[in-house]
Amino acid sequence: MSVISPETEQSLASAVARAHAAREPLAIEGRGTKRAMLRPTLQPWGPAARTLSTRNLTGITLYRPTELMIRARAGTPIPEIEAALAEHGQQIVAEPPDLRVLFGAEEPSTLGGVVSTNLSGPRRIMWGAMRDHVLGISAVTGEGEIFRSGGRVLKNVTGLDLCKLLSGAHGTLGIITEIALKVLPAGEATGTLALRVPDVTAGVAALSAGLGSPYGVSGAALVLEEGGITAFLRLEDFSESVTYRLGRLREDLAAHGEQSLVEDPRALWRSIRDAVPLRAAPEEAVWRLSVAPSHAAGVVASLRAAFPAKLLLDWGGGLIWVAGPATVQAHGAVMQAATAAAGTFTLFRAPPELAAAVPVLPEEALPLAAIGRRVKAVLDPAGVLNPGRLRA
């Protein structure tokens, strides 16, 4: 398995053009070590397949703190971007998880990888997903053509929004080479209220009450442990505001359970962001479900009836992390629960045999799938980009 790691957008484009001409599939990756993701690519091609990595396409190319915008090449590691932003008191709004622990990966995520998977953390509930803050991209099609969409300004509706189309496409519609992101000031202070709740229904009700309050809750998660269930509600703002709002939240949520304040809220939210409380064992599969929060309790009950599910709920109960046996049966239960709740699922981490045997994402309605095939044919006519990654 050979790896191509171009150092410029132009040479990356040429490499893709050659692959296109030769009908040779490419596995696209950021900093590698993560080939287990979703469905394994390239199965039909076996070892002939090559990997195209953005690891040498790095660096921040423009950062304008007062314009709330940072632009960087796709292979730039997330920690490098976070460090540059922190110098100006700013942050990546969507709080993308660092999944090194979950995936046993050594290297940090890249900006391109996080955008291509539209990965967002706890702050998503209030401030939007990773894709919501992508202002512009430069990318390369499956034919090796460079194109841009969006730009570097905060508001832009000129032409079709291909930034959103490529965000979350897992490298199947183009290779992103550079990204402009909207950034925002980090809250001066962080405070977190913890509530002991009797069950998932009560926990989600507490989170909903907090999110339905006027205090700007920017994190709402439910941690399920042996010892009991705790609901966490986060506030991020100027310190006067955090103090005041925590007080109001405590009054408003008095009926929802025994309260305490979290001592190191930033550490807590980092661990929730990275799904650490899920405590997924190495051999277990990991799923992510997204549902309307009021369906969470039903999903949890049906999963528990099917297998010994480990759980972590974020986004007010709408994001359900699940760990459990890496079996077709368990996967079937997850699919069924997501469908019954009118939500969606991703088989997030699994041994390749399982990922290859089941749908890792919900099937699309037939007319939409047909449009999807036509769009794929426009952007990658020879099907060289990550073949088979999303669907068989």
Next chain:
Amino acid sequence: MIALPAPKPEILARRDAILADLARLLPADSVIGETLRLRPYETDGLAAYRQIPLAVVLPRTTAEVAAVLRYCHANGIRVVPRGAGTSLSGGALPLADAVVIGLMRMNTIREINYEDRYAIVGAGVTNIGITKAVEGDGFFYAPDPSSQLACMIGGNVMMNSGGAHCLKYGVTANNLLGVTFVTIEGEVIEIGGTHLDAAGYDWLGLITGSEGQLGLVTEVTVRILRGPEGARAMLAAFSSVEIAGAAVDAIIGSGIIPVALEFMDRPCIHACEAFAHAGYPLDAEAMLIIEVEGSVAEQDMLLDRIRGICAKFDPISMKVAESAEQSAAIWKGRKGAFGAVGRISPDYLCMDGTIPTGELPHVLKRISEMSAQYGLGVANVFHAGDGNLHPLIMFDANDPDSFRRAEAFGADILKLCVEVGGCLTGEHGVGVEKRDLMTTQFTRAELTLQRAIKSAFDPEWLLNTAKVFPLDDNPKIAA
């Protein structure tokens, strides 16, 4: 004037038969064919362009929309979707051989869910209608275009509309969960739902802001948010545009994100003051309206900080609202800005480019030079925090030369926006108005790619033909 494609003669010739077919497909009273009753649909917010359509249909259900689309698709008839027709870029402008599908009768709110914080509404529900339905319970729908009394959520989705408060709350795209989407073949597809974020391709993101090019939206699931405890505005007036721009940078650099940060130049201040009597400072060259949210004590804290920052820029005057009424008075002038300019000039064109905010002084200086050069007045009002400009070019529609100069002036402003690193349109869309300028922002290859994606949805180019993409070099449309 921007050219529209030649109507298909075979469609015009079959007009009566088409009207009869449509009448059979839909309940009584849903099809309009008489010229007099078609007249109200001949234009939108870009009133310089007018065209009576072949027919107008006013469906009440998704199934009716699907039936009309299926019929039009089978018969090669062009379709122009329409909400309230407030588009400022001519997005809803009819074509002579097109059936306009007006969504205004799909105006019911199907579900409001406070626990999960969403509402499912028909495409014809007005923007303000959503907030009105939930504000009694303390909630609101965040994107608030100035046209919110009239414009409809379907139009908002298709234009990805913004508003004065989008610096904090985002634009339409950031506040959607799902849509009911009808393809040109009449297939009904549910996209998204009541949960966050799709697994797989972000079709919702692609459809949002697609200006009716990909399909119709009949129902929309929006996020609703709990409103803040309160909000209050202040005014700060400065002796030059440059200084006001520097104050904006300093506010944002301080870590405060005001919920709104609006900018007006001298001509706009004067027009708005004459209209709203809001107490705007007439001796200022530039004025900011800054709004913050929270409890009264939090508002005081933030307004104090902002006042302290502005004080470093030698303000001519500052006025902090003491009450909700005073805030409303400050906003009244801004919200009525377009109407106010309409009172001092018979007609105006509203431009909508976005620039990096650091380029503000340079761009405003160039706009005032162009104003002198074209001999047309211009008033500037815009969302300063995000650099989305709204120069209002004043002209007289009865004087063809004045209109021609106004269009050329507008095009020059937009080209300037692109040149300094910005874009042609921040929220009003490309429509017909900016269609032929697309080549200044995109390469031919990029436009070809976007057109190919449209073709993946609409292979025969029946949907809102002649908008967004330049006609030349487009094999799908005979000019």
